[in-house]
Structures are given as structure tokens and as C-alpha cells.
Amino acid sequence: MTARAAEVGCAEQDRSGGHSLLIRHEPVLLRLHAPVIQDGRSLGVLIAAPRRGLEPLDAGMSDWLCSVVLQMRRDSGEVLFGTGGALLPGLRYSQLVKAILFEEFGQLPTLRSVTDPSPAHDGVVIEVAATGLCRSDWHAWKGHDPDVRLPHVGGHELAGTVVSVGQEVRHPWMGRRVTVPFVCGCGTCMQCATGNHQVCERQRQPGFSHWGSFAQYVRIDHADANLVPLPESIASPAAASLGCRFGTAFRAVVRQGKVGAGDWVAVHGCGGTGLSAVMVAVASGARVVAVDVSSAALNFARDLGAAVTVDASTVDDVGAAVIDLTDGGAQVSLDCLGDPRTCEASVRSLARRGRHVQVGLLPAGEAAAALPMDRVVARELEIVGSHGIQAHEYPAILEMVEAGRLRPERLLRRTIGLPEIPAALTEMDIPVPGSPGLTIVDPAR
Numbered sequence: 001m002t003a004r005a006a007e008v009g010c011a012e013q014d015r016s017g018g019h020s021l022l023i024r025h026e027p028v029l030l031r032l033h034a035p036v037i038q039d040g041r042s043l044g045v046l047i048a049a050p051r052r053g054l055e056p057l058d059a060g061m062s063d064w065l066c067s068v069v070l071q072m073r074r075d076s077g078e079v080l081f082g083t084g085g086a087l088l089p090g091l092r093y094s095q096l097v098k099a100i101l102f103e104e105f106g107q108l109p110t111l112r113s114v115t116d117p118s119p120a121h122d123g124v125v126i127e128v129a130a131t132g133l134c135r136s137d138w139h140a141w142k143g144h145d146p147d148v149r150l151p152h153v154g155g156h157e158l159a160g161t162v163v164s165v166g167q168e169v170r171h172p173w174m175g176r177r178v179t180v181p182f183v184c185g186c187g188t189c190m191q192c193a194t195g196n197h198q199v200c201e202r203q204r205q206p207g208f209s210h211w212g213s214f215a216q217y218v219r220i221d222h223a224d225a226n227l228v229p230l231p232e233s234i235a236s237p238a239a240a241s242l243g244c245r246f247g248t249a250f251r252a253v254v255r256q257g258k259v260g261a262g263d264w265v266a267v268h269g270c271g272g273t274g275l276s277a278v279m280v281a282v283a284s285g286a287r288v289v290a291v292d293v294s295s296a297a298l299n300f301a302r303d304l305g306a307a308v309t310v311d312a313s314t315v316d317d318v319g320a321a322v323i324d325l326t327d328g329g330a331q332v333s334l335d336c337l338g339d340p341r342t343c344e345a346s347v348r349s350l351a352r353r354g355r356h357v358q359v360g361l362l363p364a365g366e367a368a369a370a371l372p373m374d375r376v377v378a379r380e381l382e383i384v385g386s387h388g389i390q391a392h393e394y395p396a397i398l399e400m401v402e403a404g405r406l407r408p409e410r411l412l413r414r415t416i417g418l419p420e421i422p423a424a425l426t427e428m429d430i431p432v433p434g435s436p437g438l439t440i441v442d443p444a445r
């Protein structure tokens with residue numbers, strides 16, 4: 001049997017045609033996405049589903065398959081491939097997959113064929129079923145995040161199926177449909193040891209610290225500490241939002257905000273994160289004041305249960321308006337945009353001993369937002385940040401979703417394919433979306 005690396009490496013057409021070859025070689029599952037070549041003749045493309053083992057596309061391949069011996073040299077990533085124990089060198093587990101590549105900050109990215117990711121020893125590769133377009137992706141593209149190195153693939157809010165597993169992963173993740181908090185904690189540092197994976201000292205973030213999910217496949221590190229299995233009742237587009245904006249909003253409202261029934265909660269900026277926060281606050285029994293400059297966003301917030309709304313484009317002093325509407329101020333107020341003005345307005349919206357939660361990211365030049373510290377002292381206000389959420393918090397969210405108390409699918413606005421991401425990122429150059437809700441990317445479109 002002969003096999004040439006060049007032929008096996010040239011898998012692009014097979015990928016776009018949706019074919020893949022999965023070969024189980026315990027404890028890893030290798031995916032090959034190429035025609036199998038024997039004696040210069042293509043034997044066709046094979047498909048295997050992860051949980052069912054090998055299923056040759058062409059029935060005539062079965063006998064041949066039985067005698068395939070496959071090994072992977074973990075250090076080099078080289079795959080040895082042959083029959084009857086005679087291994088042939090030269091095939092690499094390295095194929096081409098579609099991804100949106102950022103080559104210059106702020107320059108229109110393009111759909112490119114890039115190298116297939118392979119899992120870290122403690123990680124997995126996920127076939128992306130859905131990935132959200134969050135304003136943090138826009139920050140990464142604009143060069144606001146010092147962790148991002150070019151060329152880069154963004155995308156961090158995802159759901160999909162585990163198709164490849166590293167050798168140190170203990171849990172049987174293969175074939176499971178999962179989501180993952182975008183801050184992937186290491187599971188062992190001091191912060192993780194106290195359950196605070198969202199601020200892990202050695203955190204990995206797809207789409208920021210390494211290539212993300214604006215692609216057919218994404219690598220996720222520290223899998224055992226971070227993967228969240230999904231119940232069948234939650235479809236992948238809604239599940240993707242749990243990975244960032246919905247999950248972040250849950251922590252911001254419930255854990256950092258400590259919102260209680262009957263509290264007034266002000267949400268400044270009712271985009272993907274803010275609308276999620278409105279839904280979570282309403283489900284927590286709070287009364288919500290939604291603040292935005294878009295009447296469509298405010299209408300959406302009202303549909304989700306916000307008691308009152310403030311159009312910040314028509315009011316001089318947003319904080320004073322919230323204090324009037326809430327008879328003394330909000331117990332909790334969140335900046336879900338990330339702008340010095342919304343940050344200050346949020347602090348000024350608070351009742352005595354109220355709590356401001358900063359969720360929106362402020363780029364480096366704006367991060368030193370001026371805050372009314374006299375008011376912080378005189379009213380004994382608290383100012384806290386909120387960063388993602390830990391994987392161990394998801395059972396609480398999923399329980400509420402399954403009980404129908406939280407319905408992230410209500411926030412979905414539109415689904416696009418990978419090729420539409422560059423235009424969608426450009427639309428975010430203005431902070432007011434054309435229509436409210438979440439944009440989800442389906443890489444199979």
C-alpha cells in the first residue's frame with residue numbers, strides 16, 4: 001500500500017462536501033478528511049460517526065479497513081498508516097478547514113482554509129454547530145485585546161460536538177454535544193481550587209488566547225474542567241449563547257449582582273448581554289429598568305419583562321431618570337455596553353448601598369472611566385466586575401432553561417454562515433445594532 005502525504009493533506013474539497021473519516025485509535029479518535037489512496041488509486045472517502053465506530057461509505061472498503069493499523073506519534077503529530085502491521089510514514093494529522101482569519105486588526109477578515117486544530121493533551125477539538133457573534137469578538141478584531149496575536153481566528157461563544165480528545169482527558173467526552181464557558185480555567189490554580197475558574201491564573205480563551213470558533217472546528221483546552229454536556233432539549237444556537245453572553249449575564253445578575261426578588265435592576269445597554277441580563281433578572285423576581293438608545297432594543301426588553309425603559313438618547317441625565325423611575329434608585333445596576341458614559345450612568349442609577357456590576361469591556365484607552373467617587377462614599381456603593389462564568393455553574397442555568405424559566409432561544413435574531421462574518425463585524429463599528437438580539441453563525445451554512 002502506498003500513501004502520499006500531499007494527497008492525504010489535500011482535503012479541502014472533501015471537507016466542504018461534508019465528508020470526514022474518523023478512525024478510533026484508543027484513547028484518541030483521529031479524524032481524517034481525505035481520500036484514501038492505495039497504489040495511486042483513490043479508494044474513496046470514508047465516513048465514521050464517533051459513537052458508532054467505522055462506517056465505510058463504500059461497502060467494498062470493509063475488509064480493507066479491518067487490516068488498517070493506525071498510530072499517532074503524539075510528540076510530532078505524525079500519523080503512521082498502513083496495513084497488516086507494516087506502518088508507512090508520511091501522513092500527518094493536519095488537514096485544511098474553513099475559518100475566518102483576522103490578518104490585520106480592523107481590516108476585513110476573509111474566509112480561508114487553515115490547518116485543522118488538534119487537541120492539547122488535556123483538551124478536545126469540537127466540531128462547531130453554532131457560534132455567536134459577541135461584541136467581544138469585535139474588540140478582538142479591532143485589536144483592543146492584548147492577548148490576541150495575528151493571524152487570528154475569533155469566536156468564543158459556541159456549541160458543538162466533540163470529535164477529537166487528547167490523551168490526558170479523563171471524562172468520556174467523545175461524541176458529546178457540549179458548550180463551554182469562554183474562560184476555560186486550568187482546574188488546578190489557586191483560583192480554580194476555590195471554584196473561581198472565571199478568573200483562572202492560567203486561563204485559556206478560544207478566540208482570544210488561541211484560535212476560536214469562527215471555523216468548522218475549534219480547540220478547547222482544559223476539557224475536563226470546562227466542557228458542559230448539553231441536554232437534547234436545548235438546540236445548539238441557543239446553547240452557544242450560554243458559552244458567553246447568556247452565561248455571563250447569569251453570573252453578573254445572580255452571583256456578582258446578588259439580585260433578589262423585588263429589587264430594582266437597571267440594565268444599561270440591551271444588546272445580547274443586556275437582554276440576557278434582563279431575562280435573568282426578571283426570572284429572579286426583580287423589577288427591571290432597561291436603558292438603551294435603540295427603541296427596538298427597548299421594545300425587546302419590555303417583551304422580556306422589563307417594567308420600565310429609558311431611551312438614553314432623549315434624556316440628559318440617565319442616572320437621575322432611573323432614580324426617578326425607581327423611587328430612589330436601583331439596588332443593582334449593570335453596564336452591559338462598556339462605555340465610560342454607560343459606566344458612569346450605571347453608578348449614578350444606584351440607590352443607597354446599591355451595587356454596580358461592570359460587564360461591558362472598556363478598551364485600554366477608555367478603561368480609566370471617571371466615576372463619581374463622592375457618591376460611592378456618601379451612598380456606600382459597591383463596584384464589582386463580572387467576567388464570564390464557571391462550568392460548575394451551568395447545572396443551575398440548565399435547570400432553569402429546562403424548567404422554562406429562562407429561554408435563551410427567545411434572544412436569537414438571525415443565523416448567518418461563516419462568509420457573512422466580516423460584514424457582520426463591520427456592522428458593529430457603530431454600537432447600536434440594526435435590530436436587537438443575538439447573531440448566531442452556523443459554519444455548515
Ligand SMILES: NC(=O)c1ccc[n+]([C@@H]2O[C@H](COP(=O)([O-])OP(=O)(O)OC[C@H]3O[C@@H](n4cnc5c(N)ncnc54)[C@H](O)[C@@H]3O)[C@@H](O)[C@H]2O)c1
Binds near residue numbers: 135245274292
Ligand atoms: N464581562 C464579560 O465577561 C463579557 C462577556 C460578554 C460580553 N462582554 C462585553 O459586553 C459588552 C456588550 O456586548 P454585546 O455583545 O451584548 O453588545 P451589543 O452590541 O449586542 O449590545 C450593545 C447595546 O448597547 C446599546 N447602546 C449603544 N450606545 C448606548 C448608550 N449610549 N446607552 C445605552 N445603550 C447603548 C446598543 O443599542 C446595543 O443594544 C461588550 O463590551 C462585550 O465585549 C463582556
Ligand SMILES: [Zn+2]
Binds near residue numbers: 135136157
Ligand atoms: Zn462574548
Ligand SMILES: [Zn+2]
Binds near residue numbers: 200201202203
Ligand atoms: Zn486555574
